[in-house]
Amino acid sequence: MNVFFSSGVFIFIIILSVAVCVRLRKKIALSKINFRNSTKEITRRFQDVAESSGEWIWQVDACGRYVYSNSVVEKILGYGTQEVIGKYFYDYLIPENKEEIRRAAFEAFSKKESFINKKIRKDGKVIILETNGTPFRDVKGNLTGYIGIDRDITERKRAEEELMRILSLHDATLEATADGILVVDLNGRVVSYNKKFLQLWKIPESLAAAREDGKLLEYALGQLVNPEEFIGEVRMLCANPEAQSSNTLRFKDGRIFDRFSQTEKIGDKIVGCVWSFRDVTARNKAEEELKSAYEQLKATQLQLVQSAKMASIGLLAGGIAHEINNPLTGVLNNVQLIRMVFNDKQKFNMNDFNDLMDSIEESAQRCARITNSLLNFSRASKGVFQNISLNDIVEKVLLLIEHELSLENIVFHKKLRQHLPPVKGDVQLLQQIIFDIINNARWAIQKKSGKQGGSVTIETDTDEGNNSLFLSIADTGIGIPKENLEKIYEPFFTTKSAGEGTGLGLSIVYNIIKEHGGKITVESGMDEGTVFKIVLPAVAAQK
Amino acid sequence: MYKDIKVLVVDDEKIVRDFFKRLLSLLGMDNMFAENGYKAIELVKNERFDLFFIDVRMPGLNGLDTYREIRKINPEAASVMITGYAVEEILEQAKREGVYSAIRKPFDINQIKDVIESRVIGLMEKVRGGEKNVFGKRSQEQNSYLR
Known part of the structure; x- marks a missing residue:
């Protein structure tokens, strides 16, 4: 009986167990179906969200093979979704550093970091992408792949590069110019300067690096012959930021700089002032030398004219002597003639006498005219x-x-x-x-x-x-x-x-x-x- | 004695010619004038002169060339070169070519008188030596002094 009872209990337990098992199984099967359904739902929803995104969203398996891509890929790579599925993400990398990027990519994915890479579009154009990826695991925690986003940053990169290029060009220009350049903001604070500026003003690197404008100004002013004038200029420029000005700075060591300033604007807004300094000591010296050479040349030319005139007089000497001696004969001999007549006590015809006097006078006047002309001609200009x-x-x-x-x-x-x-x-x-x-x-x-x-x-x-x-x-x-x-x-x-x-x-x-x-x-x-x-x-x- | 001498003055300068005219007239000498070399040559072709005063520097024919031309026509005449400006080479050349004397302007009246006198004495000596037709003025007749 005990055995029977025991057997009955056992069978009951078995039946119960089976029933429970069946139920459980049913429940499990149901929950499996539910689970399957919900996973599909999640995937569908994820894909919906992915499709509506403007970014290229993808999923690769553990080996990096695309298992999903939204349609944005076509906009970015030029390939359709179906063309991409089954391809490895690194298939599209530019060949130059493909292997390097491939390795870096998996590392970045694991660290959930982004990385920049260049891919080749279907039309052959190279584009720059910023890729973000994150590992994707199953319930057991096994890595099944990666899910991520690619952003086309070609334009941004190009703009950045252009900006860098402009900046470096600007720097190079600033350094290449023969002028010392100092840029100050509206409050008079030093924004930028080139090496030439430090050289010209003999400013030690340490002082410049300290960026203490007060000390810098003090150091600079100490070198000027007339620092007050310079301060006045600075004040004037601060008060009238629109003003363009230039002046000459004289240094205690004898150097001369031309200073020129121009407002710096962003759009229409004045943001500061660019000051340029040029050492014109040599030019000024050359100009002064040129001026003095010109003066000398002018003096030489006057001398030359004078020499030419003196030479002309030499050339004329014969003629001039003749010209003077003829009327002199008229004066001298006619006077002697009168004396001769008187001495001989000859009777003098008054008409003849008057003629003689006229002749003497005319002769003397002619002498005077010629000597005057000669003097006038020979006089230095x-x-x-x-x-x-x-x-x-x-x-x-x-x-x-x-x-x-x-x-x-x-x-x-x-x-x-x-x-x-x-x-x-x-x-x-x-x-x-x-x-x-x-x-x-x-x-x-x-x-x-x-x-x-x-x-x-x-x-x-x-x-x-x-x-x-x-x-x-x-x-x-x-x-x-x-x-x-x-x-x-x-x-x-x-x-x-x-x-x-x-x-x-x-x-x-x-x-x-x-x-x-x-x-x-x-x-x-x-x-x-x-x-x-x-x-x-x-x-x-x-x- | 000056009266027997016939003089030709060649000078482009009127002042000089006027002076000679007065002096030679006062001395009672026969005088003629030419303002340039060409005119002088024309005169010499027609008349005989005993003494010439010739300016060295003249437009046209200069004094030396004038002297050369005159001498060809009237070889025995004496020529006195007068010059306002001493061109030594010309005067040297003139002396080599036998001019009688050279006087520089402005000259002293006595220099002229002296040269005339010396010429007269020279001519008189020729007369005394029996030479005939010594004085230009008296070439056709006896000169008053000798008479």
Whole structure:
């Protein structure tokens, strides 16, 4: 019985157990179905979310093979979702560092870090992506793959690179410039500077690195001859940030800087000021040297004119002595004649006596005129411009030269317009140019006709209304070949043989006329004679 | 004695010619004038002169060339070169070519008188030596002094 009972209990337990088991199994099976359904749901929902995202969302298996990709992949890689599934993510990496990136990728995934990589699109274009991935495990914790996002950062990267390039270009420019550059903000704080700035101002790196603007300013001011002036400038610029300014800074050590400042703007907003400093010590010195050389040259030129005049006087000495000695004979001999008559107690005809006195007086006056002209001509120019008569100058030069040239059978024809307005000029210099041109005419006539001589025609008149006057000097000489016409004003250009001329005459003439605000033109040809025409501004008549 | 001498003055300068005219007239000498070498040569072709005063520097024909031309026509005449400016080479050359004398301007009236006197004495000596036709003025007749 016990056995029976026992067996019954056992069977009951078995049946119960089976029933429980069946139930449990049913429950388990149900929960499995539920679980399966919910996983699918989650996946579906995940995919829905993934599809609606603007980013490329993917899932790879443990080996890195795409098992899922949303359709954004097509936008990014150019491949469709189906084309990607089954491919390894590293299949799309650029070949240069494929292996390296592949390894780095798995490491980054495990650390849940992002990494930058370059992939090749279907159309061959290389794009830059930022990839984020995270390991994906099953319930048992086994790694089944990775899930992640790729963002196309090509444009951002390019913009960054461009910015870097601009910045480095900016830095390079800043450093490459010969000027010292300092950038300050609106509050006067130092924003940036280049090495040249430190060099120019002899600022130690340590002081610059400390970025203590007060100390920096103090250090800089200590070097200036006139620091107050500089501070004034700085204040002025702070008060008027729009102002563009420049000035010269003098240093105690003798250096000179040009300072220039310009506002720095972002858009329309002033954010600071760029100061540039340039060491112009050498340039200033060169400029001063140039100026002094120019002054010296000017003085030399005046000396040269003077030497040329003195040489002319030497050339004229014979003629001038003759010119003076003739009237002197008239004075001396006529006086002796009177004495002779008186001594011989001869009866003197009063008419003759008056004639004699007239002759003496005229002779003496002629002597005076010639010596005055000579003195006037030989006097060194002081560079003083005054109102003068062009005709008067012509007459004075002719007084000295006319007789001398007449000995060479050179005849002067004067066509001087009377009542000309004056010109503003230097008598000595203008006499010299007339003399030089006549002297050239004389040489040209001798060259062509020898003792036969020729003629020189001097004409003065107004030119272009009454605003200017002209003086033309025409000769019947040998003329200037066309090819030489452009060179005649060049210093040392001459066709005369050594000893006949220095080649300086016309270059001096040219400079003198330029100094008088006039111009000189020449018309000539071989055997055609030469005409020099000088135009000088007339002094306006006073109303 | 000056009256027997015939003088030609060649100078482009009127002042100088005027002075000679007065002096030579006062001395009672026969005088003629030319303002350049060409005119002088024309005169010499027609008349005989005893003495010439010739300016060295003249337009056209210069003094030395004038002297050379005159001498060709009137070889026995004496020429005195006068010059306002001493061109030594020209004066040296003139002396080599036999000019009588050279005087520089401004000259003393006595220098002129002296040279005239010396010329007159020279001519007189020639007369005494029996030479005929010594004085230009008296070439066709006896000179007053000798008479």
